[in-house]
Amino acid sequence: MAFDKMIVKKLLKKFDxxxxxxxxxxxxxxxxxxxxxxxxIRANGGIDMGAVMKSPSLxxxxxxxxxxxxxxxxxxxxxxxxxxxxxxxxxSDFSGLAKIMKTSTSKKNQKQEIATHYDIGNEFFELWLxxxxxxxxxxxxxxxxxLYDAQVNKVAHILKKLNLKEGQTLLDIGCGWGxxxxxxxxxxxxxxxxITLSExxxxxxxxxIKAEGLEGQVEIRLMDYRDLEKSGMTFDxxxxxxxxxxxSRDNYPLFFKNIDKxxxxxxxxxxxxxxxxxxxxxxxxxxxxxxxxGVIPSLxxxxxxxxxxxxxxxxxxxxxxxxxxxxxxxxxxxxxxxxVIDAMFEERFVRMWELYLVSCASVFHNGxxxxxxxxxxxxxxxxxxxxxxxxxQD
Numbered sequence: 319m320a321f322d323k324m325i326v327k328k329l330l331k332k333f334d335x336x337x338x339x340x341x342x343x344x345x346x347x348x349x350x351x352x353x354x355x356x357x358x359i360r361a362n363g364g365i366d367m368g369a370v371m372k373s374p375s376l377x378x379x380x381x382x383x384x385x386x387x388x389x390x391x392x393x394x395x396x397x398x399x400x401x402x403x404x405x406x407x408x409x410s411d412f413s414g415l416a417k418i419m420k421t422s423t424s425k426k427n428q429k430q431e432i433a434t435h436y437d438i439g440n441e442f443f444e445l446w447l448x449x450x451x452x453x454x455x456x457x458x459x460x461x462x463x464x465l466y467d468a469q470v471n472k473v474a475h476i477l478k479k480l481n482l483k484e485g486q487t488l489l490d491i492g493c494g495w496g497x498x499x500x501x502x503x504x505x506x507x508x509x510x511x512x513i514t515l516s517e518x519x520x521x522x523x524x525x526x527i528k529a530e531g532l533e534g535q536v537e538i539r540l541m542d543y544r545d546l547e548k549s550g551m552t553f554d555x556x557x558x559x560x561x562x563x564x565x566s567r568d569n570y571p572l573f574f575k576n577i578d579k580x581x582x583x584x585x586x587x588x589x590x591x592x593x594x595x596x597x598x599x600x601x602x603x604x605x606x607x608x609x610x611x612g613v614i615p616s617l618x619x620x621x622x623x624x625x626x627x628x629x630x631x632x633x634x635x636x637x638x639x640x641x642x643x644x645x646x647x648x649x650x651x652x653x654x655x656x657x658v659i660d661a662m663f664e665e666r667f668v669r670m671w672e673l674y675l676v677s678c679a680s681v682f683h684n685g686x687x688x689x690x691x692x693x694x695x696x697x698x699x700x701x702x703x704x705x706x707x708x709x710x711q712d
Contacts, residue, residue: 322367323342323346323348325367326340326348326367327348329367329370330348330350331350332404333350333351333400333401333404334350334351334352335351335399335400335403335404336351336356336357336392336396336397336399336400337349337350337351337352337353337354337355337356338350338351338355338356338357338358338359338392338397338400339355339357339358339359340359340360340361341358341359341360341361341390342361343361343362343363343364355391355392356392356393356396357389357391357392357393357396357397358389358390358391358392359387359388359389359390359397360387360388360389360390361386361387362385362386362387362388363386364386365377365378365381365386365387373602373603374401375601375602375603375604376602376603376606378401379603379607379670379673379677380603382669382673383607383666383669383670383673384666385665385669394672394673394676395646395649395676395679395680398676398677398680399680399683399684402677402680402681402683402684402686403684425542425544427611428515428542428564428566428611429515429542431564431609431610431611431612432514432515432516432564433515433516433517434610435608435609435610436515436516436518436519437516437517437518438518439518440495440518440519440521440522441662442659442662442663445651445652445655445658445659446648446651446652446654446655447648447651448464448465448466448469449466450466450469450470450473450497451494451495451497451522452469452472452473452494452495452497452498453494453495453560454472454494454559454560454590454644455472455560455590455637455640455641455644455689456468456469456471456472456640456641456643456644456647457469457471457472457475457637457640458471458640458643459471465644465647465648465651468640468643468644468647469497472640473497473498473501474501474505475709476498476557476559476588476590476691477498477501477502477505477506478708478709479588479633479691479693479709480555480557480586480588480693481586481702481703482502482506482508482555483506483508483554484506484507484508485507485508485509486506486508486509486554486555487508487509487510487511487552487553487554487555488502488508488509488510488511488553488554488555488556488557489510489511489512489513489546489551489553489555489556489557489580490510490511490512490513490556490557490558490559491513491543491546491556491557491558491561491577492513492514492543492558492559492560492561492564493512493513493514493519493523493538494512494514494519494523494559494560495519495522495523495526496512496519496522496523496526496527496536496538497526498557498559499511499512499523499527499536499538500526500527500530500532500536503530503532503535503536504530504532508555509535509536510535510536510537511536511537511538511539511551511553512536512537512538512539513538513539513540513541513542513543513546514538514539514540514541515540515541515542517540519538520538520539520540523538524538543561543565543573543576544572544576546576546577546579546580547575547576547579547580549580551580552580552581552582553580553581553582553585554582554585554586555585555586555587555588556577556580556581556585556586556587556588557587557588557590558587558588558589558590558591559590559591560590560591560592561591562589562591562615562620563591563592563609563612563613563614563615564609564611564612565613566611566613567597567613567615567619570615570619570620570623571623574623574624574626574627575627578627578696581696582696583696583697584695584696584697584699584701585695585696586693586694586695586696586699587629587693587694587695587696588691588692588693589620589690589691589692589694590689590690590691591614591615591620591689591690592614592641592687592688592689593614593615593616593617593620593687593688593689593690594614594615594616594617594687594688595616595617595685595688596616597615597616597619598613598614598616599613600612600613600614604674607670607674608670608674614687617634617688617690617692620692621634621692624692624694628697629694629695629696630694630695630697630698630699631692631693631694632693632694632695632699632702633691633692633693633706634690634691634692634693635690635691636688636689636690637689637690637691638682638685638687638688638689639682640689641678641679641682641689642679642682642683645675645676645678645679645682646676646679648675649672649675649676649679652671652672652675653672656668659671
């Protein structure tokens with residue numbers, strides 16, 4: 319479909335934060351903003367402007383994946399910052415995207431959704447994650463911290479918040495490749511169980527536990543959180559990092575019910591998750607291509623549920639800017655390994671993941687999403703430290 323240049327030019331005038339040039343398919347160049355252009359975008363074909371108005375992220379995301387839009391010069395991060403800063407100027411109509419926006423609640427579908435993303439292959443994730451294989455927000459204590467430093471810091475920060483004591487039991491819901499559990503076992507001498515739905519994470523986690531000689535102290539199970547209440551297990555501490563986003567809004571009460579069934583009295587829970595300012599069904603492009611069925615909870619709805627289950631919220635911390643930096647580090651690593659990744663996957667997939675990492679960094683930069691850690695207790699616990707000072711003591 320050919321460009322309607324008048325509509326495009328009118329639309330582009332909203333995005334004057336960074337001066338840039340758009341090259342139309344017929345060779346015409348249209349400059350936006352004042353000063354020397356910081357970016358040059360080439361349109362290799364037409365884009366359905368009706369689709370853009372219905373869902374800018376889906377239409378423009380697919381255009382980038384298909385190379386209908388290419389960046390000839392400049393920073394993809396800066397261009398996305400400019401677009402996302404104006405996102406509220408657009409009203410999206412998701413009525414025609416019901417299949418994409420619908421969030422599944424069944425075990426079978428959720429396992430498949432997890433596999434779609436996390437079972438791409440450990441070799442893929444190893445190319446651009448750090449040595450800990452942590453696929454969640456890092457914690458940059460110093461400007462000079464590397465990605466590895468930030469992930470080690472993050473785990474140490476979480477474990478301190480949990481006030482672990484030797485001999486206690488720890489459950490990690492959505493344990494990834496097991497680094498947090500292994501660190502807890504080695505540093506605090508606790509017994510740990512991790513659960514995941516990812517076959518690839520399970521296999522790699524088992525290998526790591528064996529390599530550390532922690533069999534009998536740490537284990538990972540292929541298990542759905544909904545099976546916890548009938549598992550017969552109990553724990554002193556529970557942590558969940560980057561998993562709540564996969565639960566779906568209708569199942570939040572079920573998630574908390576299962577936590578409650580396996581948590582001992584005076585137990586402590588830490589939830590680390592991407593949060594939204596308000597309740598929202600999600601982004602169509604992300605839900606179609608990156609996290610099928612994913613939903614970002616708001617901070618207030620989770621705080622409400624904590625109170626409904628008679629838990630006591632003792633700490634809430636935002637790590638939004640830390641996640642922006644984490645994502646930019648992943649994107650940098652991804653770009654450095656681009657030749658290898660190009661040989662592993664077809665170009666559309668490679669461009670999709672590039673866009674995913676950089677766009678998510680921009681989402682956090684612009685405050686569209688946040689990253690919260692919430693610490694809460696089962697019953698009143700007057701033995702916890704009175705201040706946060708202990709968290710910052712080495």
